[in-house]
Amino acid sequence: MIDPVPMRMNEATALKVLREIAQDSAQVIFTHHDRKRMRQRKVSPVQVLTCLQRGIVSEPVALDMHGNWKLTVTHRVAGKDLDVAVAIDVPKRAIVITVF
Structure with missing residues (x-):
């Protein structure tokens, strides 16, 4: 069953939803720009997922x-x-835009 989409999302709700999504790495989408920045800054996908989860x-x-x-x-x-x-x-689904 799909949960209803909130009309407004506060920080606590967004963080809760993001952490749930990040538990399944298949639901986290890395963009071309994000991958480029990850290489530049020597950041691994595992580090990004950890950041999203915690x-x-x-x-x-x-x-x-x-x-x-x-x-x-x-x-x-x-x-x-x-x-x-x-x-x-x-x-x-979570779409990673960039890392810094």
């Missing part, structure tokens, strides 16, 4: 022009802070 919201949730909820999540991975900008394509 991070905190560092930029507020906002609805983007594609109708997805966009936010930035921060987590300390491998001794340094990793920021991941991600869009939640409700109900069950």
Whole structure:
């Protein structure tokens, strides 16, 4: 059964949904831009998934022009802070935009 799409998503709800999605790596989509930045910054997909599963919201949730909820999540991975900008394509997919 598909959960209803919230009209507004706050940080707590977005983080909960994102963590649920990130449990299944097949539901996390990496873009061409994101992969390029990951190579530049020597960040692995596992580090990105860890950030999505355990991070905190560092930029507020906002609805983007594609109708997805966009936010930035921060987590300390491998001794340094990793920021991941991600869009939640409700109900069950996360699109990684970039890492920094």
